[in-house]
Amino acid sequence: MLVVADGNGSYGSSSRMSSNINLNKNKDSSVSISKMDLIIPFSPEVPCDNNGQRMWWAFLASSMVTFFGGLFIILLWRTLKYLWTVCCHCNIKNKEAQKVNNPMNSQADGPTKNQNDKEDVPVSEVGWMTSVKDWAGVMISAQTLTGRVLVVLVFALSIGALGIYFIDSSDPIESCQNFYKDFTLQIDMAFNVFFLLYFGLRFIAANDKLWFWLEVNSVVDFFTVPPVFVSVYLNRSWLGLRFLRALRLIQFSEILQFLNILKTSNSIKLVNLCSIFISTWLTAAGFIHLVENSGDPWENFQNSQPLSYWECVYLLMVTMSTVGYGDVYARTTLGRLFMVFFILGGLAMFASYVPEIIELIGNRKKYGGSYSAVNGRKHIVVCGHITLESVSNFLKDFLHKDRDDVNVEIVFLHNISPNLELEALFKRHFTQVEFYQGSVLNPHDLARVKIESADACLILANKYCADPDAEDASNIMRVISIKNYHPKIRIITQMLQYHNKAHLLNIPSWNWKEGDDAICLAELKAGFIAQSCLAQGLSTMLANLFSMRSYIKIEEDTWQKYYLEGVANEMYTEYLSSAFVGLSFPTVCELCYVKLKLLLIAIEYKSEQRESRSRKRILINPGNHVKMQEGTLGFFIASDAKEVKRAFFYCKACHDDITDPKRIKKCGCKRMTYSKMSVYKRMKLACCFDCGRSEHDCSCMSGSVHSNMDSLQRAFPLSSVSVHDCSTSLRAFEDEHPSTLSPKKKQRNGGMRNSPNCSPKMTRHDPLLIPGNEQIENMDTSVKRYDSTGMFHWCPSNDIEKAILTRSEASMTVLSGHVVVCIFGDVTSALVGLRNLVMPLRASNFHYHELKPIVFVGSLDYLKREWETLHNFPKVSILPGTPLSRADLRAVNINLCDMCVILSANQSNIDDASLQDKECILATLNIKSMQFDDSIGILQANSQGFTPPGMDRSSPDNSPVHGLVRQTSITTGSNIPIITELVNDSNVQFLDQDDDDDPDTELYLTQPFACGTAFAISVLDSLMSATYFNDNILTLIRTLVTGGATPELEGLLAEENALRGGYSTPQTLANRDRCRVAQLALYDGPFADLGDGGCYGDLFCKALKTYNMLCFGIYRLRDAHLSTPGQCTKRYVITNPPYEFELVPTDLIFCLMQFDHNAGQSRVSLSHSSHSSHSSSKKSSSVHIPATNRQNRSSKAREARDKQKKEMVYR
Known part of the structure; x- marks a missing residue:
C-alpha cells in the first residue's frame, strides 16, 4: 500500500504495522518510520529488509528510463535533423535566388564556393560509419559463417536465460542475493552482457533507428538487460519481466533455416506456428506468475497467492481452451484484467493455430525420414513403378529361400505413399524392406536414401502402361537424375521398347562394363517367343530357369509331378575347382x-x-x-x-x-x-x-x-x-x-563333334580357322550375305510392296515349315518391335536354306510402321488381313506351319484387365476350332519332299542332323503349334477349354504355360533380381534368346536403327560358329535304342561325347506317364531330369547343338524351302534320324545302358 507522510500523522493501522515489524529477525532493534515526503512502497514479507521495503520499482524504472530515454533521444535527433534539412533547403533556395539576381558574381564565386563545399564534406568520417554499419549488418544477417554462429549463439543464450528464469521462478518474486555468491545471477549477468553487445550491433546496423527501438527483440532487451545490472548494484533480485525471453522462441524457424534444417514450406510454417503459440503461452504464464505472486500494489500486496510458474502455464492452457476447471484462477485485479484481454486473443490463437498445426502434422509424410545405413549390410534402392503387384513379384524372387542368405536391405523410393495392402506387405518384410516417400528426380530425396552408398539402384517399369515410349522416357530421366547425383552407382532398369535403349548410351556415365544393365522387356519377350518357334516349349523352360521357384512335391504320378520337379531348377554361377583345369x-x-x-x-x-x-x-x-x-x-x-x-x-x-x-x-x-x-x-x-x-x-x-x-x-x-x-x-x-575328337585333331571344331570311331568323312577341322579351306576359297567376297557383325543373315532393303502377298498369291506359294505371326495393331498402336522376333530366326548360325519363312498376318498400316526395321531380313512376307479371318489363315497354310505366334499391339489401350487379351484369345480359339483336309498335306508332302533345315540328305546316316520325314499333315486346329502372348496372367484360363486350371492359379502352374503355348511378360520380372545378383545372367539370357545381340550391335542400331550389311571375312564368318537350340527326337535314329526305357543320363553322355550336343530338358506328351496313353497331343516341359529318369519313344529332347559348317556345302540352290522343329500333332523335332531296325529295342537299350554304367568307374 502506498502511504503519504504529512508531518502531522503517522502511518495508518499502527498496531498492525508494529505487529508485522515485530516479526522481523532483529526483534531487539527499535523500528520507527521516519516521516517522508515521498511515496514509499513497502511489504512486510521481504526477508532481507528490516523494514520490509520492496525495490521492484527500481528494476522497473531502469527499464522504463532506458526505453523512453532512448526513444526521446531518437525522436529529438529526428526532429533536429528535420529542422536542419529544412534550414539547408531554405539556404539553397536563397543562394539560387542570388544567382538569378547577380549572375556575374555567381559565376566568379561559383568555382571557389563549390570547391570549399567539397572540402567541408567529411569524406573519411562518412566512409568509416558506412563500413562499420555494413560490418554490423553482415554480422547479424547470418550471411557469413561468423554471422551464423553469432545468430545461433544469441538464440541459444536466450533460451539459456529463459531456463535460468524457470529455475529462479521457484524463489520469491523479490529476494536479497549477493552477486558474488549467487551462481545463477553470475551466469545471467554474463548472458545479458552478451545481449547488450549484440543489441549494439543491431542498433548500428539498423537503417531505421525508431522502428528498431520499437521492435519485439528490442523491447525484450529493455526489460531484461537493465534489471540485471540493478540487481548487482542493489544486491537483490527481482524476477520481474525476465519471462519476456520466451518471445525469442518466435525466431526458432529462422534459426533452423540458417542451419539449413528447414527447407520445405510446410516444415517452416509448422515451426512458425508452434513457436508463436508456445512463446505466447509461456510469456502470458510469466505475467500471471508475476502479478499473482506479488499482489496488487494498491492493496499493499496483500491479495497475492503462491502459484508456481507451471501452475500458471496450466491456468493459461485451460483458459485458452475454454475449459476452465476452476481449480486455479486469478485473484489479483491485475491478473483478472490481463485474463480478460488474453482470453480474447488466446482463444482466437488456440482456435486457429492448433487445428492448423494438427493438420500440418497429419499431412506430414509418414515415410519422409532418411535411411540409416547399417555397417556390414548392403542396401539397394528400388524406384519407378511401385505397386502391390510389382513389389510382391520383386520381393518374392529377390528374397527367395533358394538363394544364399540375402544380406541386402531393400529401400523403396516412390513419390506416392503406399496403400494399405502395400503397407502391409512392407510390414511383413520389415526386417529387410523400408519405404521412403520421395522422387529420384529430387537430389534431396536421393540423399535421404543414401544413394551414394547403395550397392545398386533398380528401376521398375510399368509393363501395362498405355504409352510405352513415355514410360521409357520417364525411366531414362530417372537414370539421368541418379547418374547426375552419383555417376558411379550401378543401375539396372527395365525398358519397354528396344529402340529406347539407344538413349541410355547417350548418358556419359552409363557403362555396361561396370554393371549398368537395361532389361528390355520387348526384346526378351520377342526372343523367348522366337526360340519357341525353333523348339516349342523353350520359352517356358527358360522362364522357369531364370525365376526362383520353390519345389512343390506331388506324390501322384501325374504330369505336374515331373513338371514341378523341373520348375525347381534355377540358373546359378560358381567358379570351377582347380581340379578341372586343363580339361575340355x-x-x-x-x-x-x-x-x-x-x-x-x-x-x-x-x-x-x-x-x-x-x-x-x-x-x-x-567344343573340345x-x-x-x-x-x-x-x-x-x-x-x-x-x-x-x-x-x-x-x-x-x-x-x-x-x-x-x-x-x-x-x-x-x-x-x-x-x-x-x-x-x-x-x-x-x-x-x-x-x-x-x-x-x-x-x-x-x-x-x-x-x-x-x-x-x-x-x-x-x-x-x-x-x-x-x-x-x-x-x-x-x-x-x-x-574325347569326341581324334587326338591329332584338336584344332577348333565348328560343326558336330564326332567320336574317333566315326567315319573319316565326319571328322573335320574348323573350316574358318584353317588356311586353304574350301569354304574360304569359295567364299564370295563381293556379296553381302550377313550383317557387319556376322551374327545375322542380311539382304538388301526390300520394298514393302514386294513383300506383300495377296490371298491368292499366298495360296499359290504353298507355304510349309514356316512361321506365321498373327499381329493385331493399327496406326495408333504402340510398336511391339517385330525386329526382335525376327532376329533370332535369322541368326547366322543357321544356313540360308535352314531359315524358316516368316509370314506376318495383320493390318498393313501397322506393318508399314514396323517394316523399316524388317526390310533387311530375307524370307519375310506380309499378308494384309486379320488373324480372325479363317480365309487369311488358310491362305498362309497355317496347318503346315512350324509355329503360329499370336501378338497384339492393342493390349495396353484397355482399362479392363480381363479384356486386354481379348483379341489374342479369340484368335487362338479361332485357330483351334479350324478343320483341314488331309489330302492337301499329302499332296504337298509327295511333291516337296519336305527336307527340313539342317537335315541334308547328303549327310551321313548316323548324323543327328539328317532329314526329317514329315508325317501326315494336321487335320484339326487344336494340333497346330501355337504360342500366345498374354498381358493379364489370369486370362490364361481361357486358352484351353479342356483344362481344370483355377483362375487364381499362378501362371507357371497352369497347363498352357507348362505346355509352352502361352507366354506372359510378367515372367520377366525375375530378371531384375537375377541380374543384380549376377550381371552375367542377363548376358547369358540375351545370348540364348536374341540370336547373338551384343553391346556392339546395339551401338550400331543406335546409330542407324537398321542392320548394316557387311562383306564376308574369316572374322565375321567365325561368329557363325556358335551353338543353337534344337530338339532331338527319340523315336528313330542313333538314339532310338535309348528312347524305349533308356535312362536320360545315358542319353546325355552319349549325345555329349558323340556329337557335342548338350541336353538340358525333355518335351514330353502330357499323357505319356499313363499305362494307356490317350490321343492328347499336348506336351509339357521337364527341365534337367535326373540321371535315372526313364525315357519314352515320343520324347523330344531340348539340346544345344553345335554349328555344322558342312550342312550347307552340298546345297546347290538356296531357294529350296526347309523345315525343322516339330508340330504338336506329329510329335517330331528339328533333329531327326532315318528309320532303323527297331526290333528288340528294349533289350538293346538295357544292354547298352548296363555297359555304359560299367565303363563309368568314376561314378
Whole structure:
C-alpha cells in the first residue's frame, strides 16, 4: 500500500504495522518510520529488509528510463535533423535566388564556393560509419559463417536465460542475493552482457533507428538487460519481466533455416506456428506468475497467492481452451484484467493455430525420414513403378529361400505413399524392406536414401502402361537424375521398347562394363517367343530357369509331378575347382552331371589371343577346343545355390570315390604355393593330354601360356596332390572317357563333334580357322550375305510392296515349315518391335536354306510402321488381313506351319484387365476350332519332299542332323503349334477349354504355360533380381534368346536403327560358329535304342561325347506317364531330369547343338524351302534320324545302358 507522510500523522493501522515489524529477525532493534515526503512502497514479507521495503520499482524504472530515454533521444535527433534539412533547403533556395539576381558574381564565386563545399564534406568520417554499419549488418544477417554462429549463439543464450528464469521462478518474486555468491545471477549477468553487445550491433546496423527501438527483440532487451545490472548494484533480485525471453522462441524457424534444417514450406510454417503459440503461452504464464505472486500494489500486496510458474502455464492452457476447471484462477485485479484481454486473443490463437498445426502434422509424410545405413549390410534402392503387384513379384524372387542368405536391405523410393495392402506387405518384410516417400528426380530425396552408398539402384517399369515410349522416357530421366547425383552407382532398369535403349548410351556415365544393365522387356519377350518357334516349349523352360521357384512335391504320378520337379531348377554361377583345369568343356560337363549332379551349360572364358586378352566372353556349350582355366566361372542349372558349391569344392584326391554328391564339401587338403615352374608344368601337362606326347616331346605349349603365368599364380590354388598324381588321374579320366575328337585333331571344331570311331568323312577341322579351306576359297567376297557383325543373315532393303502377298498369291506359294505371326495393331498402336522376333530366326548360325519363312498376318498400316526395321531380313512376307479371318489363315497354310505366334499391339489401350487379351484369345480359339483336309498335306508332302533345315540328305546316316520325314499333315486346329502372348496372367484360363486350371492359379502352374503355348511378360520380372545378383545372367539370357545381340550391335542400331550389311571375312564368318537350340527326337535314329526305357543320363553322355550336343530338358506328351496313353497331343516341359529318369519313344529332347559348317556345302540352290522343329500333332523335332531296325529295342537299350554304367568307374 502506498502511504503519504504529512508531518502531522503517522502511518495508518499502527498496531498492525508494529505487529508485522515485530516479526522481523532483529526483534531487539527499535523500528520507527521516519516521516517522508515521498511515496514509499513497502511489504512486510521481504526477508532481507528490516523494514520490509520492496525495490521492484527500481528494476522497473531502469527499464522504463532506458526505453523512453532512448526513444526521446531518437525522436529529438529526428526532429533536429528535420529542422536542419529544412534550414539547408531554405539556404539553397536563397543562394539560387542570388544567382538569378547577380549572375556575374555567381559565376566568379561559383568555382571557389563549390570547391570549399567539397572540402567541408567529411569524406573519411562518412566512409568509416558506412563500413562499420555494413560490418554490423553482415554480422547479424547470418550471411557469413561468423554471422551464423553469432545468430545461433544469441538464440541459444536466450533460451539459456529463459531456463535460468524457470529455475529462479521457484524463489520469491523479490529476494536479497549477493552477486558474488549467487551462481545463477553470475551466469545471467554474463548472458545479458552478451545481449547488450549484440543489441549494439543491431542498433548500428539498423537503417531505421525508431522502428528498431520499437521492435519485439528490442523491447525484450529493455526489460531484461537493465534489471540485471540493478540487481548487482542493489544486491537483490527481482524476477520481474525476465519471462519476456520466451518471445525469442518466435525466431526458432529462422534459426533452423540458417542451419539449413528447414527447407520445405510446410516444415517452416509448422515451426512458425508452434513457436508463436508456445512463446505466447509461456510469456502470458510469466505475467500471471508475476502479478499473482506479488499482489496488487494498491492493496499493499496483500491479495497475492503462491502459484508456481507451471501452475500458471496450466491456468493459461485451460483458459485458452475454454475449459476452465476452476481449480486455479486469478485473484489479483491485475491478473483478472490481463485474463480478460488474453482470453480474447488466446482463444482466437488456440482456435486457429492448433487445428492448423494438427493438420500440418497429419499431412506430414509418414515415410519422409532418411535411411540409416547399417555397417556390414548392403542396401539397394528400388524406384519407378511401385505397386502391390510389382513389389510382391520383386520381393518374392529377390528374397527367395533358394538363394544364399540375402544380406541386402531393400529401400523403396516412390513419390506416392503406399496403400494399405502395400503397407502391409512392407510390414511383413520389415526386417529387410523400408519405404521412403520421395522422387529420384529430387537430389534431396536421393540423399535421404543414401544413394551414394547403395550397392545398386533398380528401376521398375510399368509393363501395362498405355504409352510405352513415355514410360521409357520417364525411366531414362530417372537414370539421368541418379547418374547426375552419383555417376558411379550401378543401375539396372527395365525398358519397354528396344529402340529406347539407344538413349541410355547417350548418358556419359552409363557403362555396361561396370554393371549398368537395361532389361528390355520387348526384346526378351520377342526372343523367348522366337526360340519357341525353333523348339516349342523353350520359352517356358527358360522362364522357369531364370525365376526362383520353390519345389512343390506331388506324390501322384501325374504330369505336374515331373513338371514341378523341373520348375525347381534355377540358373546359378560358381567358379570351377582347380581340379578341372586343363580339361575340355565336354569332359567337365559330363563329370559335373554324372558326379556332382550339376548341369554345366556355359562358362565365362578369357581368350588367350593377344588382341582380346583382357576380354571375357560367355561361351555356351563350347567344343573340345576350350580348356578350363584357373578361376573359370561356370553357369549351372541346379535346384539351389548350395548344390552349385560342389563345383567349387570338388577335389580329385578327396572326392574321387564319393558316390553321394551331398558329401562333396570343402575338403581338408592343404593348399600348396606353387612356384612358377610348377604352374608351367601343370599347364604343360594339361597341354600334353591333348597332343598325347610326353612332356619332353610336347611342342604345343603356346606363347600365351607364358604370358599368363603371373595371373595363374594369383588364381585359385590346387589341392595338395602331386603333379604326377594329378596328371595320372586326369589322363586316366581322359582314357576312360575319350574325347569326341581324334587326338591329332584338336584344332577348333565348328560343326558336330564326332567320336574317333566315326567315319573319316565326319571328322573335320574348323573350316574358318584353317588356311586353304574350301569354304574360304569359295567364299564370295563381293556379296553381302550377313550383317557387319556376322551374327545375322542380311539382304538388301526390300520394298514393302514386294513383300506383300495377296490371298491368292499366298495360296499359290504353298507355304510349309514356316512361321506365321498373327499381329493385331493399327496406326495408333504402340510398336511391339517385330525386329526382335525376327532376329533370332535369322541368326547366322543357321544356313540360308535352314531359315524358316516368316509370314506376318495383320493390318498393313501397322506393318508399314514396323517394316523399316524388317526390310533387311530375307524370307519375310506380309499378308494384309486379320488373324480372325479363317480365309487369311488358310491362305498362309497355317496347318503346315512350324509355329503360329499370336501378338497384339492393342493390349495396353484397355482399362479392363480381363479384356486386354481379348483379341489374342479369340484368335487362338479361332485357330483351334479350324478343320483341314488331309489330302492337301499329302499332296504337298509327295511333291516337296519336305527336307527340313539342317537335315541334308547328303549327310551321313548316323548324323543327328539328317532329314526329317514329315508325317501326315494336321487335320484339326487344336494340333497346330501355337504360342500366345498374354498381358493379364489370369486370362490364361481361357486358352484351353479342356483344362481344370483355377483362375487364381499362378501362371507357371497352369497347363498352357507348362505346355509352352502361352507366354506372359510378367515372367520377366525375375530378371531384375537375377541380374543384380549376377550381371552375367542377363548376358547369358540375351545370348540364348536374341540370336547373338551384343553391346556392339546395339551401338550400331543406335546409330542407324537398321542392320548394316557387311562383306564376308574369316572374322565375321567365325561368329557363325556358335551353338543353337534344337530338339532331338527319340523315336528313330542313333538314339532310338535309348528312347524305349533308356535312362536320360545315358542319353546325355552319349549325345555329349558323340556329337557335342548338350541336353538340358525333355518335351514330353502330357499323357505319356499313363499305362494307356490317350490321343492328347499336348506336351509339357521337364527341365534337367535326373540321371535315372526313364525315357519314352515320343520324347523330344531340348539340346544345344553345335554349328555344322558342312550342312550347307552340298546345297546347290538356296531357294529350296526347309523345315525343322516339330508340330504338336506329329510329335517330331528339328533333329531327326532315318528309320532303323527297331526290333528288340528294349533289350538293346538295357544292354547298352548296363555297359555304359560299367565303363563309368568314376561314378
